Amino acid sequence: MIEFQQVTKRYGSDHTALKQVNFHLDRGELAFLTGHSGAGKSTLLKLIMLMERPSAGNVVVGGQVLNNMPRRQVPYIRRHIGVVFQNHQLLFDRTVFDNVALPLEVMGVPARDVGRRVRAALDKVGLLSKEKMNPMQLSGGEQQRVGIARAVVNKPPLLLADEPTGNLDPKLSADIMHLFEQFSQVGVTVLIASHDISLIHDMGRRTLTLEQGRLTGGMNHGL
Ligand code: ADP
Ligand code: ADP
Numbered sequence: 001m002i003e004f005q006q007v008t009k010r011y012g013s014d015h016t017a018l019k020q021v022n023f024h025l026d027r028g029e030l031a032f033l034t035g036h037s038g039a040g041k042s043t044l045l046k047l048i049m050l051m052e053r054p055s056a057g058n059v060v061v062g063g064q065v066l067n068n069m070p071r072r073q074v075p076y077i078r079r080h081i082g083v084v085f086q087n088h089q090l091l092f093d094r095t096v097f098d099n100v101a102l103p104l105e106v107m108g109v110p111a112r113d114v115g116r117r118v119r120a121a122l123d124k125v126g127l128l129s130k131e132k133m134n135p136m137q138l139s140g141g142e143q144q145r146v147g148i149a150r151a152v153v154n155k156p157p158l159l160l161a162d163e164p165t166g167n168l169d170p171k172l173s174a175d176i177m178h179l180f181e182q183f184s185q186v187g188v189t190v191l192i193a194s195h196d197i198s199l200i201h202d203m204g205r206r207t208l209t210l211e212q213g214r215l216t217g218g219m220n221h222g223l
Contacts, residue, residue: 001027001158001189002048007057009043009213016213017043020057023208023219025191027157030184031218032200033193035210041193044210045160048191049081050074062157079107082156082188086163088147090135096122097131100149107154121149125179141172148179152188159183161192165199173199 003024009017018040025031033041046052047059050066059066062080069077090099100118109117122128125145135143144164151159161180165173173196184190191208194200200207209217 001025001029001062002191003058003060004044004047005058005060007047007054007059009040009047009052010055018047018054018210019213021210021213021215021219023215025189027189028184028187029206030180030190031192031206031208032203033191033208033210034195034197034200037195038212039210040213041210042162045162045191045193048158048160049083050077079103079154080156080158082151082154082159084144084147084151084159084161084164086166088143090143090146090150092134092136094134095131096127096133096135096138096146099135099146100153103150103154117153118149121153124152124182125149141168141175144168144172144176145179148176152183157188159188159190161190161194163194164192165194165196170199174202177203 004021007021008019011017021044033044035041043052047054048061050069054067066077097118100121101114104114104117119128119131122131125148127142127145127149130138130142135146138146159180165176168176177199180190180192207218208215
């Protein structure tokens, strides 16, 4: 589902954020991405999301080499990738329902299908009863679940999460991780960037470790 082949990313002429990174993730695999601040985690996620292009090497997602993807195709590729952020980036002037419906509206999904799909996504994260609420009325853990519902409403084969439990206590973090596991069990590939060493340890999953732009752990599993 994701393959990095000797991927190097430089910013400007003197700063190398990723150095010859090699790994692949299979369909339905759930893995963590960890490393100190500045190690290159966000850069790696941005390469998958086509927010950055590699300086050398290949990034392959769903069998497509992304390196030379024409700019007009980028929005089409991104539709296949769900993204969950730490601060969940919800719109507080809209209901929970409307937040989750947003990606479908952008894609022009017919209104008659939107309700069914939004409710299916809210059901998966256990928030069906809160669709009419404003996200401001929800707890931190519930807000993050709305962010996850929005990320999966389009049924993407790939789910990326950048510090999704950064603001949550251990119990809520574990609940969120359980949700990600459920998605991977139905074939979604999940990559979670996290600093939370104890949470990662408890999950017992493959962990890609970056140190100053080099992958030092997790790269060979599953080959
Ligand atoms: P992490 O997410 O692990 O904290 P990043 O991928 O954000 O790491 O950053 C890796 C390195 O690349 C850091 O040294 C950072 O300062 C640098 N960097 C990230 N984005 C840019 C950018 N747009 N321009 C220049 N340097 C950048
Ligand atoms: P947490 O401990 O997870 O942060 P909270 O104590 O913030 O949870 O919230 C617990 C419950 O109370 C949640 O179901 C949430 O929807 C509800 N709630 C929290 N704040 C408000 C509010 N300002 N108005 C209405 N309901 C709220």
